[in-house]
Amino acid sequence: MNHRLIPxxxxxxxxxxxxxxxxxxxxxxxxxxxxxxxxxxxxxxxxRERKNGNYASYIHNRYINYSNICILSCQFCAFAAKKRDPHAFEYAIEEIVRVVKEAIPLGITEVHMVGGLHPTLKKEWYFDLLDELRALDPDLHIKAFTAIEVRHLAQRIFRLSIREMLELLREHGLGSITGGGAEIFDPVVRDTICRGKETAEEWLDVHRTWHEMGGRSTCTMLYGHIETLAHRVDHLSRLRRLQDETGGFTGFVPFAFEPQTTILAHIKPATAIEQLRNLAVSRIYLDNIDHITAYWVSIGLPLAQVSLSYGVDDLHGTILEEKIFHMAGATTPQQQTVAALEHAIREAGRKPVQRDSHYRHVVSSKNGSATGVRSAEAELACV
Structure with a gap:
């Protein structure tokens, strides 16, 4: 590091x-x-270089938002709906299985699945969904459910402890839980933007439980709304302390708030400078979390590419159909090709590498080398 360039x-x-x-x-x-x-x-x-060398990774995945029907009404959320709302949706298991089945020959290694806190889906629905997805390909990693979904399922649907419920889901094929729902941990902020959602301690406890079971997960932050810089530091501090305790977080994925279609629409979106600053500070502070992901769905692929020079080592995935940020007003594409991600990485001076759900490098896949030549059909999969 050239100290003459540091203030x-x-x-x-x-x-x-x-x-x-x-x-x-x-x-x-x-x-x-x-x-x-x-x-x-x-x-x-x-x-970044100390932890990951010159590599920058991505994952070939398929997003599924299985339903947006939710018992909560978080102020920041444009995704959730009540059953009678015109924008409410709920996919049948057959529909979910069909779209995942179509994506498997194209090389996906992960299905990433989250939804609202559905009031009437039974536990058998979740068992059947996981069973049928696992039957498609035993090597497909099923990453599903945020911490608040886990608490909802345990308390209202399964009526079991969180650990007992997670053990059952894992028996049916759950590979890891997602990091969503963390928002900002400060209680005053949470009461303002997501009243009724789990507390910071409850979010952390779900991940602590999963880590104690030997599971891995990502962690997140939703920033750029009403929080202060001190609130962001507090949020990072709580994540770092839990990582010191469990070592179960594989990566950190911050999201910039999309205000356009929410009741917080008066808030100005985070600027590119603010997003790069947040990623850089996160990389420096979270010294015990190996990977920082720039979520291109939120910030766009061009800025995600720039972020590779600000501590980021991962550009997330091919996605295929994301709803949560786009229903909030995001205008980024809903998918990226593997070729587009690899080109962005190379152009930034990094070496692209496909990864799995735990950020481990994938040497090869069903369609060949992770960074090698793919069939035209595989390229079209993510367009």
Whole structure:
């Protein structure tokens, strides 16, 4: 790191980074308050390169939002609906299985599945769904359910402890749980934007339980709404402490809030600079989480590509049909080709590599090398 390019006020933090010392919450707040974006990127890239070399990864996956029917009415959410709402939807198991079956020959390694807190689906529905997806391909990784979905299923549908319910779902094919629903952990913020949702402690406890069972998961942050910079630091701090305890988080995926079609539409969207700053600070602070993902669905592929110079080492996946952010007003594409992701990575000076659901590099797939030549049909899969 060239210290001459680091502002004097940030050099003590840069020295900690070079010495592989943990930065403090006060350090993180100073980084958030800094306008020296390129200096933040330089420091974040030291951590990125130390952890991941020159590789940047992506996953070949298929998104499924199985239903948006939800008993909650979170203020920030444009996705959820009541059963009688005109935009409510609920897919039958047969429909879900069909679209996943169509995607498997195209090389997907993961189905990523979340929905609302559905009031009437029975536990047998979830068992049948997991069983039928697993029957399609035993190697397909099923990543499903946010922490609030897990709590909803355990308390209202299965009427079991969280651990007992997760053990049952795992027996039926659940490979990992998702990191969604974390939002911002501060209780005042949560009461304002998602009143009735689980508390920070309850979100963390679901992931703690899953990690204690030997499971892995990602973690997230929804930023760019009413939270302060101190709230972001507190959020990162709680994630870092749980990771110290369990080591179960594989990656961190921050999302910029999409205000366009919510009751918080008066809030200005996060700027590109703010998004890069948040990614860089996250990379520097979360020293015990190996991977930082730029969610291109939220920030767009061009900015996600730039973020590879600000501490990011992963561009998420091919996705195929995302609903949550697009129903909130996102205008990004709903899919990316493998070729587009690899081109973006190479153009940024990184080496593209396909990964699995736990960020492990995939050497080959059913359609050949992860970074090699694919059939025309495979390319069209994600267009």
């Amino acid at each position: 004097e006020a940030l050099r003590p933090i840069a020295e900690k980074i070079e010495a592989q010392e943990r930065i403090s919450d006060a350090d993180a707040l100073a980084l958030y308050e800094s306008s020296e974006l390129n200096a933040l990127g330089m420091m974040a890239n030291v951590v």
